[in-house]
Amino acid sequence: MKKTFSLSMAWLHTWFGLYLGWLLFAVFITGTMAVFEHGITHWMQPEGRLDNTVSQPAVEHQFEVAQAYLQQHAPKEKGSMWMITLPGGAHPGLEVRWRQKGEAHEVRLDPASGEPIELRETEGGAMLTDFHYTLLAGLTGTIIVGLAAVVMMVGLISGIVIHKRIFKDFFTFRRQSSSQRSWLDAHNVSGVLMLPFLLMITYTGLVMQPLVFLPLGLKAVYDNPRALRGDSVQSFEQPYAGTPADMVNIGQLLPQAKEAIGSVEWAVIQNGGDASAVVEFFAGVGGRVAAVADHVAFSAVTGELLGKQTEWRDSGYVFRSFVGLHIAMFGGWTVSWLYFIGGIVSCGLIATGLILFTIKRRKRPENEFGAASARVYRLIEALNVAAVMGSINAILIYFWANRILPIDFAERSDWEVRAFLLTWLVSLVHALIRKPLASWRDQVILALLLCWLLPVYSWLSGQPNLLTFWQKGDGIAFGVEVTILLFGGLLSMAIPKLSSTMQGLPSKRKVRPA
Amino acid sequence: MKASADISLRVLAAFIGGYLLTALANLAWVLSWPGHRADAVYYGTLFPWLIYFAVMIWAFSARSALKVWAVILAVAGGLLSWVALAWYLK
Numbered sequence: 001m002k003k004t005f006s007l008s009m010a011w012l013h014t015w016f017g018l019y020l021g022w023l024l025f026a027v028f029i030t031g032t033m034a035v036f037e038h039g040i041t042h043w044m045q046p047e048g049r050l051d052n053t054v055s056q057p058a059v060e061h062q063f064e065v066a067q068a069y070l071q072q073h074a075p076k077e078k079g080s081m082w083m084i085t086l087p088g089g090a091h092p093g094l095e096v097r098w099r100q101k102g103e104a105h106e107v108r109l110d111p112a113s114g115e116p117i118e119l120r121e122t123e124g125g126a127m128l129t130d131f132h133y134t135l136l137a138g139l140t141g142t143i144i145v146g147l148a149a150v151v152m153m154v155g156l157i158s159g160i161v162i163h164k165r166i167f168k169d170f171f172t173f174r175r176q177s178s179s180q181r182s183w184l185d186a187h188n189v190s191g192v193l194m195l196p197f198l199l200m201i202t203y204t205g206l207v208m209q210p211l212v213f214l215p216l217g218l219k220a221v222y223d224n225p226r227a228l229r230g231d232s233v234q235s236f237e238q239p240y241a242g243t244p245a246d247m248v249n250i251g252q253l254l255p256q257a258k259e260a261i262g263s264v265e266w267a268v269i270q271n272g273g274d275a276s277a278v279v280e281f282f283a284g285v286g287g288r289v290a291a292v293a294d295h296v297a298f299s300a301v302t303g304e305l306l307g308k309q310t311e312w313r314d315s316g317y318v319f320r321s322f323v324g325l326h327i328a329m330f331g332g333w334t335v336s337w338l339y340f341i342g343g344i345v346s347c348g349l350i351a352t353g354l355i356l357f358t359i360k361r362r363k364r365p366e367n368e369f370g371a372a373s374a375r376v377y378r379l380i381e382a383l384n385v386a387a388v389m390g391s392i393n394a395i396l397i398y399f400w401a402n403r404i405l406p407i408d409f410a411e412r413s414d415w416e417v418r419a420f421l422l423t424w425l426v427s428l429v430h431a432l433i434r435k436p437l438a439s440w441r442d443q444v445i446l447a448l449l450l451c452w453l454l455p456v457y458s459w460l461s462g463q464p465n466l467l468t469f470w471q472k473g474d475g476i477a478f479g480v481e482v483t484i485l486l487f488g489g490l491l492s493m494a495i496p497k498l499s500s501t502m503q504g505l506p507s508k509r510k511v512r513p514a
Numbered sequence: 515m516k517a518s519a520d521i522s523l524r525v526l527a528a529f530i531g532g533y534l535l536t537a538l539a540n541l542a543w544v545l546s547w548p549g550h551r552a553d554a555v556y557y558g559t560l561f562p563w564l565i566y567f568a569v570m571i572w573a574f575s576a577r578s579a580l581k582v583w584a585v586i587l588a589v590a591g592g593l594l595s596w597v598a599l600a601w602y603l604k
Contacts, residue, residue, distance in 0.1 A: 001524065001574050008575040147529065150563070154570045203563065210559040216537050217544035217558050220601075221551040231552035315556035322560065 009158040016158075017353050018380070020151040022387035025350045027132055027145055029391045031201075032343025034129040035328055035336050036480065038090040041124030043480035044402045046464035048093050048108045048119050052473030057112045059086060060251035063267065065114025066096050067250050069107070074098040076273035078240040085266040087111065089286065089332070092476055121413045122402055127420070128395065133205075136417070139212065146213050152202045159191055179501065180359050187352040190345050197342045198349070204326035207319075232316040234309040236297030241275035248303045250279045257281040260296040260308045269300055277301055286332065290317045291324035354384045358436070382431035382439070389443035390427030392491075396450040397423045399484070403458055441498045444491055451488025455481055515579070523579035531586035532569035536562045538593035545600035 002008040033040060042048070056062075066084040074082045075098065083097040094111040097104065108117045123130075135141035191198075210218055211225050222228050250267065257264055265284030271277045277300035285291040296308035312320075324330055328339045358381050369376040398420040405412045431439040458465035458481075469478035515523075540562040547554030569586065576582045 001520075001576065005575050009571070012571070012574045150532070150566050150570065153563075153567050157567060157571060206563050207559050210555065214537060214540045214559055214562065217540040218555050220541055220544055221554060228552060228555055231550070232556075313550075313552060315550075315553035319556040319559065 006162055009161040013155055013158040013162060016151050017155050018357050020148050021350050021354045022383055023148050024152055025347060025387045026391045027148060028343060028347045028350060030128045030132040032340055032347060033125065033395060034132050035340045035343065037125035037129045039476045039480050041126060042092050043477045044122045044124045045119040046477065048117050060254055062086060062094050062111045063251035063254065064249055066094060066109060069109055069114055070096050070272060074272060075100050080272055082269040082272050083266060088265055090476060120407045122416060123413050127417060142212050146206060149202050149206050156198055163188060180363065183352055183356050183359055187349060187356055190349040194342060194345050194349060198346055200325060204322045207322045208326055232313055236278055236280065236306045237270055238276040238278055240271055243275045244273055245275040245301045247277055247300045250300060253298050253303055257296050261294040261310060275301055278306065285329045289324045289330050290321040291327060291329060292320045351388045354388065358384060381436035382428060385431035385439050385443060386424060386428035389447060390424040392447050393427055393443060394420050394423035396447060399454065400450060403463060437498060437502045444494050444498065448488045448491040451484050454484055520579050523583065524573045527582045527586055528570040528573040532566045534590055535569055535586060536566040538590060538597065539565050542593050542596045542600060545597060545604060
C-alpha cells in the first residue's frame with residue numbers, strides 16, 4: 001500500500017491504534033480491575049465485611065448452616081441447582097445461590113449463625129468484568145471487543161515491524177529529551193517490556209469464547225453446544241424421582257470429598273430435597289494454570305459416593321489452559337498482582353500511543369483530513385481525554401456512587417452503573433469545551449481527588465473505611481482502598497509535567513554547555 | 515482507483531475477508547479432525563486466528579486492493595470445497 005512494508009505497517013499501526021485505542025483502553029482498564037473482581041465486590045459491600053479478630057467456624061459447620069438455609073428457601077423442583085461457596089482466597093464470604101423462574105438469587109450468610117447478612121445492592125466488581133468483554137451490550141458488545149482484540153494483535157505485530165530495535169530500545173528512555181521523544185520512548189519501553197504479556201492476554205481472550213467467535217466449527221459437530229461441555233465435564237446427575245426425601249448433612253461428607261479431590265471450594269446440590277438429590281464438591285480452579293475444577297459427587301440422600309473426575313481430556317486441558325492464562329485464577333495473590341501491574345502498564349502503553357498521535361500533530365499538522373483537519377485533530381484530542389481519563393474517572397465514580405447512594409435507595413445498583421456510564425459523556429463534553437491540555441489537567445486532578453478523598457468520605461459519612469478494615473483484619477477491603485490511594489499517587493506524578501507543558505516550557509531538557 | 519475506494523476495499527478485506535477465511539479454516543479443521551469431536555473443537559479454536567492477523571496485515575501491505583480480494587475469494591473457494599468434501603465424507 002505504501003512504498004515499503006515498514007511504511008504500510010506504520011500507517012496501519014497509527015490508524016488502527018487510534019481508532020481502536022479508545023475502546024481498547026476501556027477494555028484493558030476494566031480487565032485490569034477484573035483481576036480483583038471479588039475483592040472489589042467485597043469492598044463494595046462493606047456490610048459483609050470480615051471480622052478476622054474472631055475465629056471462623058469449621059467448614060463442616062458452614063456447610064451445615066448453608067444447607068439448612070437452602071432447604072428452607074430454595075425451590076425443591078426438577079433440575080434445581082443450589083450452590084454453596086465457602087469463604088477463601090479473594091472470595092471472603094459464605095454464599096448460597098440458586099435460580100428460581102430464571103431469576104438468580106444470591107444470599108450471604110453469617111458462617112456461624114447461618115443468618116442472612118443484609119448487603120447493599122450492587123453489581124460490584126462483576127460489572128467491570130462484564131464491561132471488559134461485553135461493554136454491557138451483550139453479544140454485540142462481545143463481537144466488538146473481539147474485533148478490537150484482533151486489531152490489538154495486528155497493532156502488536158505492526159509495532160514490532162516498525163520498531164525492530166527491540167533490545168536496543170529496551171534500555172532507551174530519554175525522559176529528559178524532547179516531549180515527543182520521551183512519549184515515544186515510554187510507548188516503546190512499555191510495549192517491549194509487556195510484549196509477551198500483551199500477546200498472551202490478547203490471544204487467549206480471542207480463543208476463550210469459541211461459541212461466540214468461531215461458532216461454525218462448533219455447531220457443525222454439535223447440535224446443542226452444551227454437549228461440548230458434557231464431553232469434557234463428567235456428570236453424576238441422577239434422573240429426578242419426584243419423591244421427597246431427607247438429605248444427609250453434607251458437611252459430614254467433607255473428609256471423604258477432600259480425600260478424593262484434595263480441597264473443596266464450593267459445592268452444588270442438584271434436585272435438592274428429592275430422592276435423586278446429588279451433592280457435588282468442587283476443588284476450585286486455583287491449583288493449576290488450566291482452569292478446570294476437579295469434582296466428586298455423592299448421593300445427598302444416602303451419602304453414597306457416585307464418582308469423581310480428576311482426569312480431563314488432553315484437548316480440554318489445553319483449551320482450559322488458554323482460558324486459565326486469561327482469567328488468572330492460578331498462583332494466588334502473586335499472580336493476581338503481576339497481572340494487575342501488567343494490566344496497568346498495558347493501559348499506559350495504549351494511553352501513550354494515543355497521546356503520541358496528537359503530540360506529533362500539535363507540532364507538525366499533517367492535514368490528513370483535508371480542510372477539516374484542525375477540527376478533527378481537536379476532536380481526537382477530546383476523545384483521547386474521554387477514553388483515558390474518562391475510563392479512569394468512570395470507575396472511580398462507580399466506587400463513589402457505591403458509597404454515596406443511600407443503602408435503601410431504589411434501584412441503587414442500576415444507578416451505580418448509570419453513574420459509571422454517564423461519566424464518559426461528561427468527560428467528553430468537558431474535553432470538548434476546555435482546551436486539550438487544560439482538560440487533561442482538570443480530569444487528572446479530578447481523578448486524583450476521587451482517589452484520595454474516598455477514604456475520607458467513607459470516614460466522615462460513618463461508613464466502613466480504612467481504619468475499620470484494619471481493625472477487623474479485613475485485608476481484602478483494606479487492600480482495595482490502599483490501592484486506590486496509591487493509584488492517586490501515580491496520577492499525581494502527571495501533574496507537574498502537564499503544568500509545565502501548559503506554560504509552554506520545554507520539558508526538563510538538559511542544557512549542554514556549548 | 516480513488517484513494518477512499520482503495521482504503522474501503524482494504525478495510526473490508528481485513529475485517530470481513532479475514533473473518534471469512536478464519537471461520538472457514540476453523541470449520542474445515544473441525545470437519546477433517548479424525549478423532550473425537552470435542553478435541554476437534556478445542557484444538558480448532560486455537561490456531562485459525564493466525565490467519566485473521568495475516569490477512570489483516572497483508573490487506574494493508576499488498577500493492578493492490580483488488581489482488582487482495584481476488585486471493586481471499588480464491589482461498590475461500592478452496593476452503594469451501596474442502597469443507598464440502600469433508601462434510602460429504604463424514
